[in-house]
Amino acid sequence: MSNVLILGANGQIARLAEQQLLAETKHHLTLFLRNAKRLPIADATRETVIEGDATDPAALSKAMVGIDIVYANLGGGKTIETQAKAVVQAMDLAKVQRLIWISTLGIYNEVPGAFGKWNHEQLDGGYLEPYTAAARVIEHSNLDYTIIRPAWLSNNDTVDYELTHRDDLFKGTEVSRKSVADLVTKLINDPKQAVKDSLGVNQPHTDGAKPSFY
16 A cells, blocks of 8 residues: 555546545545545545645655655646656655656657647747656656656547657647546556656557557
């Protein structure tokens, strides 16, 4: 059993990961979000809710006492780099090593072809720059991190995905939130997987493909 801190716990992927972790594991979950009233407790014996700001290293460090794994499901656009710096600082202070960080596709210019061009057109106005900068903060840290870069997200009720790595071209165009939550759960359950890697996540184009770390 691990003590897992979920940052941005009211996010859609985070809620799905919470459900899967409660159903399939014995981990204790600490749910960190700005407004605690927005998040109902599913299992009071295994969940603790903390209200706080993910740009505040002191609040984060306090929430990390006794934590084994941090899963950051943060948004915030231009504040995401600030949040990344605060998370790294807090983890260093709390001596927590393992981080799972949700980012977005396109931060390495890794999306090929027409979809890559379309993706950049949709994310113009500097949207990708803060996420690229945040990923750089994580990658330059001493943490045992995994960055996850999902394709365009759907609410499809399916778990079907494949992975690419830091220097690979992205393969697909979409993936379900349930698939990303499943990957997060697998990394929490086996935290030695994909350490210091950046994983692209997409639904395979062909039937029968299995998600694999290698």
